[in-house]
Amino acid sequence: MKGWIGKLRPVFIFSVLTLFLAGCGEENLSALKPKGYGAELLLDLMVISIAIMLFVFVIVMAIYTFVLIRYRRKKGDEDYIPKQTEGNKSLEIIWTVIPILLLLILAVPTVQATFDLADEAPRSEEGSITIEVTGNQYWWHFNYPDQEVSTSQDLYIPTGERVYLDMTSSDVIHSFWVPSIAGKMDTNPGGNENTMYLEAYEEGVYWGHCAELCGESHSLMDFRVIAVSSEDYDQWISDMQNIDAEATPETQSAQDGKAAFENSCMGCHAIGNSPAGVGPNLSNFGNRTKIAGILDYNKENLVDWIMNPDEFKPGNKMQGYNVSEEEAQQIADYLMQLDHSEVTPESVSSSSEE
Amino acid sequence: MSNAIAQQRGLGAMIWDYITTVDHKKIAHLYLVSGGFFFLIGGLEAMIIRIQLMKPDNEFISAGLYNEMITMHGTTMIFLAAMPLIFALMNAVVPLQIGARDVAFPFLNSLGFWLFLFGGLLLNVSWFTGGAPDAGWTNYAPLSTTSAGHGVDYYVMGLQISGAGTLIGGINFLVTIINMRAPGMTYMRMPLFTWTTFITSVLILFAFPALTVGLFLMMFDRMFGSAFFDVTAGGNEIIWEHLFWIFGHPEVYILILPLFGAFSDIISTFSKKRLFGYSAMVFATVLIGFLGFMVWAHHMFTVGLGPIANSIFAVSTMAIAVPTGIKIFNWLFTMWGGSIKMSAAMLWSIAFIPSFTIGGMTGVMLASAAADYQYHDTYFVVGHFHYVIVGGVVFGIFAALHYWWPKMFGKVLNEKLGHLAFWPFFIGFHLTFFIQHFLGLMGMPRRYWTYFEGQSLATGNMISTVGAFLMAIGTLIFLYNIVYTAIKEPQASADPWDGRTLEWSIPSTPPFYNFKQTPLVRGLDPLWIEKMEGRKGVTPAEPLGDIHMPNASVLPFLMSLGLFIAGFGFIYQVDHNAWFIAVAVGMGLTLGSMLTRSLKDDLGYHIHKEDLVEKGDGK
Amino acid sequence: MSHDDVLNPKQMPHDPEKATLEGKNKFIGFWMFLGGETVLFASLFGTYLALVRSTSGENTPEHLFGLELVFIMTMLLLTSSLTSVYAMYHMKNHDFKKMQLWLGITVLLGLGFLGCEIYEFYHYIHEYGFTFRSSAFGSAFYTLVGFHGGHVVFGLSWIVALMIRNQKRGLNLYNAPKFYIASLYWHFIDVVWVFIFTVVYLMGKVG
Amino acid sequence: MTDHTDSTSKHKIDIHKKEHKEEMIHQVISFTLMILFTFIAFGMVILEISSYFVKPVLILLAVVQVVFQLYYFMHMKNKGHTMPAMMMFSGIAVAILTIITFTTIIWW
Numbered sequence A: 001m002k003g004w005i006g007k008l009r010p011v012f013i014f015s016v017l018t019l020f021l022a023g024c025g026e027e028n029l030s031a032l033k034p035k036g037y038g039a040e041l042l043l044d045l046m047v048i049s050i051a052i053m054l055f056v057f058v059i060v061m062a063i064y065t066f067v068l069i070r071y072r073r074k075k076g077d078e079d080y081i082p083k084q085t086e087g088n089k090s091l092e093i094i095w096t097v098i099p100i101l102l103l104l105i106l107a108v109p110t111v112q113a114t115f116d117l118a119d120e121a122p123r124s125e126e127g128s129i130t131i132e133v134t135g136n137q138y139w140w141h142f143n144y145p146d147q148e149v150s151t152s153q154d155l156y157i158p159t160g161e162r163v164y165l166d167m168t169s170s171d172v173i174h175s176f177w178v179p180s181i182a183g184k185m186d187t188n189p190g191g192n193e194n195t196m197y198l199e200a201y202e203e204g205v206y207w208g209h210c211a212e213l214c215g216e217s218h219s220l221m222d223f224r225v226i227a228v229s230s231e232d233y234d235q236w237i238s239d240m241q242n243i244d245a246e247a248t249p250e251t252q253s254a255q256d257g258k259a260a261f262e263n264s265c266m267g268c269h270a271i272g273n274s275p276a277g278v279g280p281n282l283s284n285f286g287n288r289t290k291i292a293g294i295l296d297y298n299k300e301n302l303v304d305w306i307m308n309p310d311e312f313k314p315g316n317k318m319q320g321y322n323v324s325e326e327e328a329q330q331i332a333d334y335l336m337q338l339d340h341s342e343v344t345p346e347s348v349s350s351s352s353e354e
Numbered sequence B: 001m002s003n004a005i006a007q008q009r010g011l012g013a014m015i016w017d018y019i020t021t022v023d024h025k026k027i028a029h030l031y032l033v034s035g036g037f038f039f040l041i042g043g044l045e046a047m048i049i050r051i052q053l054m055k056p057d058n059e060f061i062s063a064g065l066y067n068e069m070i071t072m073h074g075t076t077m078i079f080l081a082a083m084p085l086i087f088a089l090m091n092a093v094v095p096l097q098i099g100a101r102d103v104a105f106p107f108l109n110s111l112g113f114w115l116f117l118f119g120g121l122l123l124n125v126s127w128f129t130g131g132a133p134d135a136g137w138t139n140y141a142p143l144s145t146t147s148a149g150h151g152v153d154y155y156v157m158g159l160q161i162s163g164a165g166t167l168i169g170g171i172n173f174l175v176t177i178i179n180m181r182a183p184g185m186t187y188m189r190m191p192l193f194t195w196t197t198f199i200t201s202v203l204i205l206f207a208f209p210a211l212t213v214g215l216f217l218m219m220f221d222r223m224f225g226s227a228f229f230d231v232t233a234g235g236n237e238i239i240w241e242h243l244f245w246i247f248g249h250p251e252v253y254i255l256i257l258p259l260f261g262a263f264s265d266i267i268s269t270f271s272k273k274r275l276f277g278y279s280a281m282v283f284a285t286v287l288i289g290f291l292g293f294m295v296w297a298h299h300m301f302t303v304g305l306g307p308i309a310n311s312i313f314a315v316s317t318m319a320i321a322v323p324t325g326i327k328i329f330n331w332l333f334t335m336w337g338g339s340i341k342m343s344a345a346m347l348w349s350i351a352f353i354p355s356f357t358i359g360g361m362t363g364v365m366l367a368s369a370a371a372d373y374q375y376h377d378t379y380f381v382v383g384h385f386h387y388v389i390v391g392g393v394v395f396g397i398f399a400a401l402h403y404w405w406p407k408m409f410g411k412v413l414n415e416k417l418g419h420l421a422f423w424p425f426f427i428g429f430h431l432t433f434f435i436q437h438f439l440g441l442m443g444m445p446r447r448y449w450t451y452f453e454g455q456s457l458a459t460g461n462m463i464s465t466v467g468a469f470l471m472a473i474g475t476l477i478f479l480y481n482i483v484y485t486a487i488k489e490p491q492a493s494a495d496p497w498d499g500r501t502l503e504w505s506i507p508s509t510p511p512f513y514n515f516k517q518t519p520l521v522r523g524l525d526p527l528w529i530e531k532m533e534g535r536k537g538v539t540p541a542e543p544l545g546d547i548h549m550p551n552a553s554v555l556p557f558l559m560s561l562g563l564f565i566a567g568f569g570f571i572y573q574v575d576h577n578a579w580f581i582a583v584a585v586g587m588g589l590t591l592g593s594m595l596t597r598s599l600k601d602d603l604g605y606h607i608h609k610e611d612l613v614e615k616g617d618g619k
Numbered sequence C: 001m002s003h004d005d006v007l008n009p010k011q012m013p014h015d016p017e018k019a020t021l022e023g024k025n026k027f028i029g030f031w032m033f034l035g036g037e038t039v040l041f042a043s044l045f046g047t048y049l050a051l052v053r054s055t056s057g058e059n060t061p062e063h064l065f066g067l068e069l070v071f072i073m074t075m076l077l078l079t080s081s082l083t084s085v086y087a088m089y090h091m092k093n094h095d096f097k098k099m100q101l102w103l104g105i106t107v108l109l110g111l112g113f114l115g116c117e118i119y120e121f122y123h124y125i126h127e128y129g130f131t132f133r134s135s136a137f138g139s140a141f142y143t144l145v146g147f148h149g150g151h152v153v154f155g156l157s158w159i160v161a162l163m164i165r166n167q168k169r170g171l172n173l174y175n176a177p178k179f180y181i182a183s184l185y186w187h188f189i190d191v192v193w194v195f196i197f198t199v200v201y202l203m204g205k206v207g
Numbered sequence D: 001m002t003d004h005t006d007s008t009s010k011h012k013i014d015i016h017k018k019e020h021k022e023e024m025i026h027q028v029i030s031f032t033l034m035i036l037f038t039f040i041a042f043g044m045v046i047l048e049i050s051s052y053f054v055k056p057v058l059i060l061l062a063v064v065q066v067v068f069q070l071y072y073f074m075h076m077k078n079k080g081h082t083m084p085a086m087m088m089f090s091g092i093a094v095a096i097l098t099i100i101t102f103t104t105i106i107w108w
């Protein structure tokens, strides 16, 4: 499908879309600026369909405008009685057959793309990456079963390679959507496991949304996909594998924080590999760019979050613990120094900006 | 024996008259008023949604309330505004168009209305009893089954009751159209509005049972501890999605088809031309109805049904564009060569064509299964369905109301104000919803309470909100027009539009028995035929004779009231067993009324032909 | 035709159930309703089939169902369908007494069926602890079979009410359509049962 | 309908009675067949015949029984039943679609 459509795409985007809006949205959030295989394939499909629609629309509007101008009742014509035509066979055939043909033109690439995006064959090959994605109210958990690495909120993938996702949910239905890399897929609770794959072209930090209504904080269930070069990816994996959950932090405050954390928070949060949990895995929390997917990453916000998570994400499931403001400060210090890898969202965005 | 002639005996008598009426024309009024009321409520909810989304990080309403707002907006608009308004039109017009004195089941007709109204009221009571339903109008499990409070219970009971009313109404129209047509009114001579009502009723008949079952299962899961959608006990939440959409997709054609019919009648009247390609139009209607049942899974492309199912449903969905296109072109060619009069009704119809075409085309884009992985659950979909629903259904209701207002209320709506209401609504509509397609593609999912600064979504949302306010202005002007017309406009003639079909052959408003003598139908557009042959009215098919009329009855009201009461019982018995008393009382009232109905003979009464002659026109 | 004629037909027409416009309307309307009921039961069957394997513990279809009782129930209901045909046969021949008699037999057979069903449910609940809440299969089973049972109850009450109401005054053009559609309803209940015993019990036993 | 003269209507009634008798015979025959099918169905299950074979046959038998019910017991074969037949078939079509869905694209 590349070829002529590929050439059509930039022209099209330029001419039509920019007519309406100055831009097409945020670089790494918009489906109109694909940075991965799926998104690109789908944009091509959209372009075909929009081209067909425009074609039809122009015809309809041409007839429409002509009729309205030409046959509008004029002064003095009030008593004119038009010829009562019953219909016209050949016209009827034309406007039945042409739409059918147009729809066939659309149907073929649609079916191709649908099967293409469900293609799981390469997955069995040596070295292909599988990640288990679990949607939770209102956060995402990512588990790398072969590497025995777990993380939450930030999904690290290598560029230029297909990464396969096995997707489920721990509570209600969510939908995993990274507009600029791929389409979306629901995560269902129970045994209905879904699969899809991601293939990012460029290094970068990409926004993801939950796209299925899942409760009060549905609109706050954001996550990020961090695409890094394959060397960096390998680096990241090995950094993650070598996390020592018991390591003693450097500062006194952080050491106290660690103790308080283990006391109050470990029931839900894990540091180190944990295939599932009640709350997000915080192993590399120091490398996050957002807290809980939405808050700007700084100590003040983190303390606020720990003290009062419900204020930021109504209805979220972090509750039933008791820490003082001071403890929260210490815990924040502890959590923020959990940056075990050189490969971070910052490192990616700075390198891709060059 | 009650007399159906409404006598001006004060407000109390009038209310009693409306509560007990079985006259389809009065039931039409009831549907119109309650549907219109719910439309305003749904519109108010829409305004609140738009205000919340006006700017990034807004906290006009809380996240929880926002979810209640969208759920109630969608549910109210679809079930309690659009459907009843359509039923209002069908009740007001269909019997007249086929030359019938009445509908087939006047009693059931009234029952259908009261069930709808009490169901709708029940649903809206939830606002005041601790929270409205908040799982979206689609109410997906397990979000709905685990939703706290009683909101979703209200959704279940309210829709179950009003859904039963709709089903009854649908059967009534089916039988009316099959059995009550005047002599000579063959199927292929029926006006398009009657045809589309017929097909719509078929869709109601086959689509609503799936919703009924879905709601029962939901009720059992939430109130009686069953495990249909509970994955931990072996249930399967996808069952709800299928049941909902097996109903839900035909539902959208239930909404649009009657208005396709209304547009056909209006466009042909105001172009002074016979409908172009009548039989193709009928065929297209049937085909849309038929295909409407095979495409529901296009709402579930991202559920994970697999590429084979997705492809099949994608292609079958696209197929619907063909019969719909046939309709669009036939309307265009009805106007071609005609003499188009830009009345307010025609203005709405003209505006409908491009608006709906855009909506339909985005529909076909959505049907492209893989591409839907990007569109699904984003504002692109919101844009699509408001284009078809507002640009099709709401425009259609406005057009039809302007067109049939004289038949329903005896006065022509003021044309100037009609045009004045149109423009802000039309411009506002495109402002609101066109931009939403782009918001969706730029990464804004639907049902989002808020979005953040720096996502480039602010401008688009602002434009959208401004548009919504323009629509509100248009609606208010329309309301003003109703009041203005009632006070200032003169009585309308029987045939103010130079109409073509039978409803224009009798006075505006018609006498309660509609036709003094049943008309003889001699072809398509019977009144037009007679007028072209120089006659004033339609040839009667029978000599003047006694007319048989049904009795008024309060039982439909009581049956529905009973279910309303029982509804509360079912909702709250989870908290306390004593609420089963409400169930017993309510069901007792309902079943008792049913028994009364079945045991007491109701033979109706006769108007004697002498009275008819005396009364002249029946005025 | 005035209403005195309806209540006192001097001469019964060939199809008393369709002789009046009201009768014709009822007749068509009721068939439409049955069309809708078909979809209703299909949705229930679909749900059942989707959940039939979601059992918990011992309580699987193979283990629970006994065919003897189902066979008896089937025979009762099938025969009652025939007896209601007899009733309609006599209605068409304007023989009110015999019609009432056969309707009475129909009701008795229906009650027999209902008794068996209640016994069956009681048995499952008390012998096996298999309830509406045990598993998704339990929910689906009781809902499907229970909906059918509910139809039986409604049908029986309807027929009995009609029989009592018209006992004194006999057949006329006003009540003939009512009898007729009540019997249509009864047949439809049997149609549904045919699928229940096939799909639920027999195929459940086959596994 | 009430304005037939006595002799013709008497004659008519006799004809109708005869028609009804004939119809009744058909109905009794279909009833007998239905009972027979039921026996076969239960028999096959009790004898534990291979389920690949039994299931389709069971369905087939049920369908035939239902056809008997509809056409003979409920008179769908008689005239004046075009609309009912159309509606039943539409209903059945939707029903089949629904059941196919629920047995295929819902997992497990």
Ligand code: HEA
Residues within 6 Å of the ligand: A053, A056, A060, A098, A099, A100, A102, A103, B138, B252, B253, B255, B256, B298, B299, B317, B318, B320, B321, B322, B324, B325, B326, B328, B356, B357, B358, B359, B360, B361, B362, B363, B364, B366, B367, B368, B372, B375, B376, B377, B381, B384, B385, B388, B389, B392, B393
């Ligand atoms: C009145 C209501 C109405 C109508 C008429 C339609 C009409 C159509 N709809 Fe729409 N739809 C909705 C109401 C409606 N829809 C609603 C409410 C939802 C969302 C529900 C929710 O999730 O909350 C929805 C969602 C929805 C989806 C799911 C999107 C998603 O959630 O991911 C899809 C996907 O296929 C779809 C497709 C279509 C199609 C193909 C048509 C077709 O019928 C359109 C046919 C018309 C035309 C195509 C235009 C005229 C034709 C021509 C001029 C001929 C030539 C044209 C071509 C060759 C293209 N609709």
Ligand code: HEA
Residues within 6 Å of the ligand: B039, B040, B041, B042, B043, B044, B046, B047, B049, B050, B070, B071, B073, B074, B075, B077, B078, B081, B082, B135, B136, B137, B138, B382, B386, B389, B390, B393, B394, B432, B446, B447, B448, B449, B468, B471, B472, B473, B475, B476
């Ligand atoms: C018939 C159906 C129908 C109609 C007519 C409308 C009409 C409108 N809809 Fe809605 N809409 C739906 C059906 C409909 N909608 C559905 C099904 C959903 C999905 C819900 C879900 O996700 O579950 C939805 C969702 C939906 C959303 C998305 C919410 C989200 O996903 O987060 C939005 C956002 O802009 C919106 C806006 C509007 C607007 C501005 C109108 C306007 O056209 C409204 C115009 C009318 C008015 C403005 C009324 C004016 C009158 C007054 C203001 C006076 C009030 C006075 C008194 C009460 C006395 N609708």
Ligand code: CUA
Residues within 6 Å of the ligand: A135, A136, A137, A138, A173, A174, A175, A210, A211, A212, A213, A214, A215, A217, A218, A219, A221
């Ligand atoms: Cu998770 Cu929305």
Ligand SMILES: [Cu+2]
Residues within 6 Å of the ligand: B248, B249, B252, B295, B296, B298, B299
């Ligand atoms: Cu749809």
